[in-house]
Amino acid sequence: MKPANPQPPEADALARYRARRDAERTSEPFGGSGPRRPGLFVVHKHSATRLHYDLRLEHDGVLLSWAVPKGPSPDPDEKRFAVHVEDHPVEYADFEGVIPADNYGAGPSIVWDRGYWVNLPGEKHGLEHGKLLFDLYGHKLKGRWTLVRTRAPGAREWLLIKKPDAFARKGEAQKLPETSIYSGLEVHELPDLPARRESLRAELEARRLPRARVDPRTVELMLAETADAPFSRPGWLFELKYDGFRMVAAREDGKATLRYRRGNEVSRTFPELAVAVKALAYDCVLDGELVVLDERGLPSFGRLQQRTQLEREADIARMQVTHPATLFAFDLLSLEGYDLRGLPLRERKALLRRVLPEVGPIRYVEHFEERGREMYEEVRKLGLEGVMGKRADAPYKGGRRPDWLKVKGEYTGEFAVVGYTLPKGSRTGLGALDLAARDGERWIYVGSVGTGFTDRLLQGLRARLEPEAIPKPVFVGTPTPGRKHVWVNPSLVVEVAFGDWTADGMLRHPKLVRLREDKAPEECRLQDAPGHPDSREPPAVPEPAPAVAPAARADARTFTVTHPEKVFWPEDGYTKGDLVAYYRAISPWLLPWLKDRPLVLTRYPDGIRGKSFFQKDAPAFVPDWIRRQRIWSESVERDVDYFLCDDEESVAYLANLGTILLHVWASRVQTPQAPDWASIDLDPKGAPFAHVVQVARKIREICEAIDLPTVVKTSGSTGLHVLIPLGARCTHAEARGLAELISRVVASTLPDIATLERVIAERGGRVYLDYLQNGYGKVLVAPYSVRPLPGAPVSMPLSWREVTEKNGPKAFNIKNAVRRAEKWKADPLLAALGPAPDFGKVLARLGDELQRLMR
DNA sequence: GATGTCG
């Protein structure tokens, strides 16, 4: 355990930070004021647009981390009390499973302890909400979770905490936890719905409203006219204008429908909304804007479009989680069978607010009175589309009405002209200008502008551009296809007004404002472009190679071994340098096994006693010269950039990353569905190695009887791996079937020493035949791979003659393996990469042989 | 081991 109060760092920056932090503390709503005592604190922080919460365990101003277990605790389960505090005790409850609570219109939420339901507060209804749903519903709700709240005075915030691995897993305390915290959860008491519904009905009855069905299929929506400029006006309400699709959501006889403006039904596309509408407590017809929020919590038109295009159930299910939709409801047309359209807007909205739950994917659109201009200013700063002004006493009438006015903003930016398209029809001069902006040394294509020109300007532009139309400028991005583009070197700058940026980084609704003679094209920097998402990835399609190759961008396949003296094997004194040296030296024999195969690394950055982790996806920082293969992973629904390794330098690089163990796919990237071998892993787990040898020989005997070749290697740990070459001529399923068949035969022929039993206790000291590591994406410990075990053993190919008790698991290691390999004419295992056996012959013999064996 | 993020 580290000291509770380490040396104060010298750095000014840190001192300043602490001063600032201490100043902030006094204003914390939680935990009170005055000197801090050790304990659990929920720290609030205000940023520009929202509240953040953080849970920390501190002592004397020093962050200890909330997750570090405090002091010895005999009972591993007890450790969760590590977040116990003296002055602010916590309540907690492990919650059991998740009940998708369609109830109360909250959409998905957690119902806990039957007395509360939980959802994220509105501010968080962006990606974080999506992530929560993803974790809860999608995939990850496997660990233990705890719902915690402090009992600090006035506290009502709760936290959902994923219990760290160290708590969940016994006996692995040295592995530090990975955690997930969802903070700032709102916990609500369940309302007494029936009573509420009753009183609302009585109220509606008393108002003598017309009882008439408002048909969501045919209802004519009220539309806004466009205001010339932002305005403030008494008697008017101002709402945010959301960038999405207009949507009519209806609940009729308990059934939900979602429709776009033209009446097409889309409940299937947005199931999370349909569920929420269905779960409303009242039959009603809502009018609103369908949006998908991005991670900043701002509407993202691009994301919405992505969702609208989905057809497949699985895609929808995924996007529902990654890009959850939100319906911002701003009007209520009908309620419990009453037509409300004759009511003034203000009253409709008051009813709407009562009908909608406070949280969940259907959100009530708040409004401000009168002060539209100020609101507009603020809204634009936040990057939103604009505001809607509405007359507070106006009834709801279909069609475009002056009672609703939209005030839309526009961005203006300067862009360099990198080309133009030829005019069509009666157009003179040119069709549109292709625009780009500068990102570092590159030009990024941002789309084309084809409107806003005067005829005179059109002519003039053409004259100025044509003479320079010589080489195609180099830029990144994809110009609109289907038009003939004439490329010019950037020399001209235009000012363009545009609505927004599209998801792929193009200008939306651009129009030309004027020429900017005073500006150099190089000054048009992408990051200065208004509204441009800072972190946006540029489109990855590089246009043709630069005319002048950048000064021999030395494709230097080198790196420096970091910390070569770091001890990786404390018992043996072997260092990281030894590891890298071994992998370099063995690479002539290792590389044939790695070539073209996706790798899975097990990395031990701090040696075999330190923490470790698997890695499939090559991080962005690995140098270009490390080969990677992008492979779609169905299970995680994303691409994974697998490491591939064809040369010594790459192996060494991986070793320098702390990679001790290398696993390879049985198939190569060229034929990912066709394995080159089937494998059977002989795992003794306590059984004598002599039995492993016996079982291995039996496998070989059976395979030979049916004309199947076999090769064998030590696993490097305790057992042997037997491989059957398949030459990429069959499927993974067939390979597994073969391995299973042979395993079963062996297990039944040698019942005293071999078993297929997976539960260790049931194996009774027999050798476990594991045929399950055959399949797509399944991996095998690579031959010559080092093991993170004392003595640094390696997985070593053997000839069948060498399969004896003497060549046990510990016989080969990083110090003797190279010497051994050097004596070979050829790697005895290499046959596994050879041609396929004659499957016809194999099958022919199989039947007979099985009968003989089973007799 | 390398990186990003947060305070």
Add this chain to the structure above:
DNA sequence: CGACATCAACGCCAG
């Protein structure tokens, strides 16, 4: 500056 988190995954089968 320092502390953290992150870096995989899936079918099988017993209880």
Add this chain to the structure above:
DNA sequence: CTGGCG
């Protein structure tokens, strides 16, 4: 359905 297994 969860948990252990590799």
